[in-house]
Amino acid sequence: MITGELKSQVDKIWEAFWTGGVSNPLTVIEQFTFLLFIRRLDEKQRLDEKKASIAGIPLQNAVFTPAQEAIRWNSFKHKDAESMFALFTTHQAGGVNVFDHMKQVGEAGGVFAEYMKGATFMIPTPRLLDMVVQMIDKIQMDDRDTKGDLYEYLLSKIATAGTNGQFRTPRHIIKMMVDMVQPHKEELICDPSCGSAGFLVAAGEYFHEKHKEWFHERSFREHYNTRMFSGIEFDPTMLRIGAMNLQLHGIETPTLIGKDALSESNSDIREQYSLILANPPFKGSLDYDAVDDAILKTVKTKKTELLFLGLMLRMLKTGGRCAVIIPDGVLFGSSKAHKQIRQEIIENHKLDAVISMPSGVFKPYAGVSTAVLFFTKTGTGGTDKVWFYDMQADGFSLDDKRTALTNGESSTGGGAQRAEGEHAKNNIPDIIQRYHSLSLSPLSGGDGRGGAGEEDRKRTEQSFLVPFSEIKANDWDLSINRYKEIVYEEVQYDAPETIIADIKGLDKKRAEALNTLEKLLRDE
Numbered sequence: 001m002i003t004g005e006l007k008s009q010v011d012k013i014w015e016a017f018w019t020g021g022v023s024n025p026l027t028v029i030e031q032f033t034f035l036l037f038i039r040r041l042d043e044k045q046r047l048d049e050k051k052a053s054i055a056g057i058p059l060q061n062a063v064f065t066p067a068q069e070a071i072r073w074n075s076f077k078h079k080d081a082e083s084m085f086a087l088f089t090t091h092q093a094g095g096v097n098v099f100d101h102m103k104q105v106g107e108a109g110g111v112f113a114e115y116m117k118g119a120t121f122m123i124p125t126p127r128l129l130d131m132v133v134q135m136i137d138k139i140q141m142d143d144r145d146t147k148g149d150l151y152e153y154l155l156s157k158i159a160t161a162g163t164n165g166q167f168r169t170p171r172h173i174i175k176m177m178v179d180m181v182q183p184h185k186e187e188l189i190c191d192p193s194c195g196s197a198g199f200l201v202a203a204g205e206y207f208h209e210k211h212k213e214w215f216h217e218r219s220f221r222e223h224y225n226t227r228m229f230s231g232i233e234f235d236p237t238m239l240r241i242g243a244m245n246l247q248l249h250g251i252e253t254p255t256l257i258g259k260d261a262l263s264e265s266n267s268d269i270r271e272q273y274s275l276i277l278a279n280p281p282f283k284g285s286l287d288y289d290a291v292d293d294a295i296l297k298t299v300k301t302k303k304t305e306l307l308f309l310g311l312m313l314r315m316l317k318t319g320g321r322c323a324v325i326i327p328d329g330v331l332f333g334s335s336k337a338h339k340q341i342r343q344e345i346i347e348n349h350k351l352d353a354v355i356s357m358p359s360g361v362f363k364p365y366a367g368v369s370t371a372v373l374f375f376t377k378t379g380t381g382g383t384d385k386v387w388f389y390d391m392q393a394d395g396f397s398l399d400d401k402r403t404a405l406t407n408g409e410s411s412t413g414g415g416a417q418r419a420e421g422e423h424a425k426n427n428i429p430d431i432i433q434r435y436h437s438l439s440l441s442p443l444s445g446g447d448g449r450g451g452a453g454e455e456d457r458k459r460t461e462q463s464f465l466v467p468f469s470e471i472k473a474n475d476w477d478l479s480i481n482r483y484k485e486i487v488y489e490e491v492q493y494d495a496p497e498t499i500i501a502d503i504k505g506l507d508k509k510r511a512e513a514l515n516t517l518e519k520l521l522r523d524e
Contacts, residue, residue, distance in 0.1 A: 006139065006146070010153055013135045020128035029154055030237055031123055033244045035136050036151075037113075038102050040247075042073035063105060071098045077137050084133065085126035115240045115256065148201070148249035155196050155245065168195070169279040169325065170361060172395060174202045176428045177323040177372060180353075180435050183207070183275055185214060187228060190273040192261040192280065192311055194231030197242035199277035201249045204229065208250075229254040230273065232261040260290075262307050267292045271317045279325040280308035282368060298344060301337035305330055309341050309373075313349070316377040328356070328369040332479040342476040346468065350382035351375045353438075355389045355431060356480040360398025371478075386471060387438055387454065388480050389463040395426035427462070434463050459485035 017028040045063045052059040064072050076087050076098065088098045096104060103116040123129045141147045155168060183189060183203050191199045207214060207224065214220045229251055233239045239258050246254050259266045284304030288296060291307060298310035305327055312322050330338065331354065345351050353374040359367050376382070397403045405425045438454055457464045466483045474482055494502075 006150055007153060009135060009139050010150060010157075013132055014154075014157060016128065016131050016135065020131070021124050022122065022128075025157060026237060027122055029157075029241060030119075031121075032132075032136075032154060033241055034099070034102060034119065034121070035132060036248075037244065038098060039073045039136060041102070041105060045072070046074065064101075067095070068092075068101065071096070071101055073137075077133055081126035081130035085129050088121060088123075088129065115236065115243050115258070118236050119240065144248075144250040148205075148245075151245050151248045152201075155198075155241075169198055170394075171198060171202070172428065173325070173357070173361060173372075174198050174277075176432065177277060177325075178202045178206050179432050180374065181275060181277070181321055181323050182210075182436075185211070185220060186223070187275050188230070188273045188317075189228055189275045189277065190230040190232070190315060191278050192232045192276065192308065192315065193278055194233045194242050194256070195235075195238050197231055197245045197254075197256075199279070200229045200231055200242075200251070200254065201245055203275075203277060204246075204249055204251050225252050227255070230257070231255070232257045232259060232266065232269075234258065234260040262286060262291050262295060262304070262311060264292050267294060269315055270294075271315070271320075273315050274317055274320045276312050276316060276320070276322040276324070278308070278312070278322075280305060282327045282366075299337050299341040301335075301341075303337065306337050306341050309345070313344070313377055318377055318379055320377050321374070322377070323372060323374050325370055325372055328371055328479070330478075331356075331371055332477050332482070339476050342478060345373075345375050346383050346386075346471060346476055346478075348381055349375055349378050351386050351478075353387040353389070353435060354478050354480065355391055357391045358394070358398050360396075360402070361394055363398065363402055364400040373478075383468045383471075385465040385467050386478075387435065387463065387465055388483060389427075389431055389434065390480050390484065391427045391431060392462070393425055393427050395428065430462075459483060460487050 013032065014028060017023075017031070022028055022031065041063050045059075048062070049059055069075055071087055071092060076084050079087070090097060099119075099121045102113075103119055105113045105116075123132070139150065141150065152171065156171075178199070183206055187203075189200065189203050191197070194200060204224070215224070229246065231242060231254065233242060233256065236258060239256055243254075243256055246256075257266070257269075281304045285302045286304060286307065288300075288302065291302075292311075292314075294314055295307055295310040298313060299306050301307060309324070309326070309330070312324065316322060330341075333339075351373070353372075355372040355374075357370050357372065359369040361370060362368060393405075395405055397405060434454060454463060454465055464483070470483070471478070493499075
């Protein structure tokens with residue numbers, strides 16, 4: 001949990017960047033990331049030096065040579081602003097400056113160093129550099145939780161700045177999805193549009209929260225740190241930010257691939273992953289020539305939200321699971337491609353659940369209505385009944401402010417209306433509880449027929465089950481409104497004669513009141 005002091009320190013650094021002339025939120029985070037990495041390089045070598053000294057052996061795989069002492073964090077942080085700036089921007093006696101060394105550090109710097117190609121130093125003045133370095137130096141980053149919380153808070157500022165919000169899926173929605181799929185010990189997890197790696201980080205945190213004992217096993221630690229997490233991202237800036245996010249959360253060597261996930265260059269990734277968690281780009285459009293032919297065989301379209309579903313089916317192993325955020329249009333779109341991908345998932349694989357989310361979930365930067373699909377790749381069908389849930393509240397107001405709701409506040413009223421109980425403010429705990437009561441998850445060993453309680457729910461309730469045959473009869477439509485029954489309360493009105501008589505009575509009383517008022521004025 002991030003403390004008020006840590007938030008205050010990050011806020012001051014953010015403000016320093018903005019007042020110093022760096023106003024693009026993504027640039028601020030990238031430059032902040034570079035400085036954090038430079039600090040980590042020095043801390044890593046100091047730790048290695050201490051270990052080597054205690055053991056009485058020479059230092060192995062040094063990040064800095066003796067000639068590069070001046071470009072280490074613990075050295076240049078004591079310099080005056082002009083001298084420090086020169087160490088970042090001009091050639092130094094040791095061969096490289098601070099920034100060039102960061103880009104060339106190689107394997108000794110960890111996975112983040114692999115994505116330094118194209119990194120640019122964009123802090124414009126010595127004063128700003130000195131100010132930010134001194135602030136970052138004061139941040140206590142002694143443990144994984146603190147480092148991870150710091151970076152997550154930094155990333156949250158992308159959304160609050162109202163820019164580049166497409167790179168940040170709300171973390172409570174990500175956590176809901178991870179808690180629902182319950183990743184297991186041997187999982188191979190991928191996000192084919194990983195951005196800042198929020199889904200991968202949340203999956204990693206799930207193990208720390210739910211299965212701490214697994215980290216006592218060497219085989220699990222090795223799997224966790226090397227093979228378990230993979231991400232694909234074509235934007236080099238986001239790849240660097242995602243790599244740093246994973247490192248600061250204790251995932252040292254994830255597999256991050258700098259490619260366009262939908263292109264032919266990525267066609268070699270087939271049936272590799274047991275779990276995919278993603279929020280792929282909405283409303284994009286690609287030419288057929290730019291898309292892998294294998295995906296087009298599954299769904300022939302130019303729309304990215306449909307192409308990514310085809311990609312995920314290709315990337316999953318048989319038995320692999322997927323939880324993916326999609327725009328509502330995917331659920332009910334009437335084009336041939338929309339129907340094709342829905343039919344493919346429902347008829348040839350196993351669609352487990354559809355959660356319809358309110359349109360305010362992605363505010364302030366997008367008001368689109370979205371849903372979460374949960375499906376399992378089988379290749380042989382298996383959809384028996386699909387579980388639908390109508391999420392009406394996620395714990396935050398559904399306006400542009402997205403304020404966390406407290407007791408008695410309603411999500412739709414911006415916090416002004418009274419609501420009954422926690423459920424009215426936040427459906428997420430209820431969603432997780434109801435989903436786990438189903439026998440839909442492969443981990444439960446169930447038969448897919450639905451758990452106690454859900455099987456008997458009526459279509460007027462917030463969740464219910466819909467059989468395969470009914471979905472097929474409705475042309476594979478997955479819109480919850482297609483199946484949800486709305487009960488209209490009958491309102492009894494008085495007869496017109498009675499209403500007219502009441503109006504006349506009110507008029508008579510009004511006239512009498514006016515007469516009384518006039519009489520009082522005359523008596524004065």
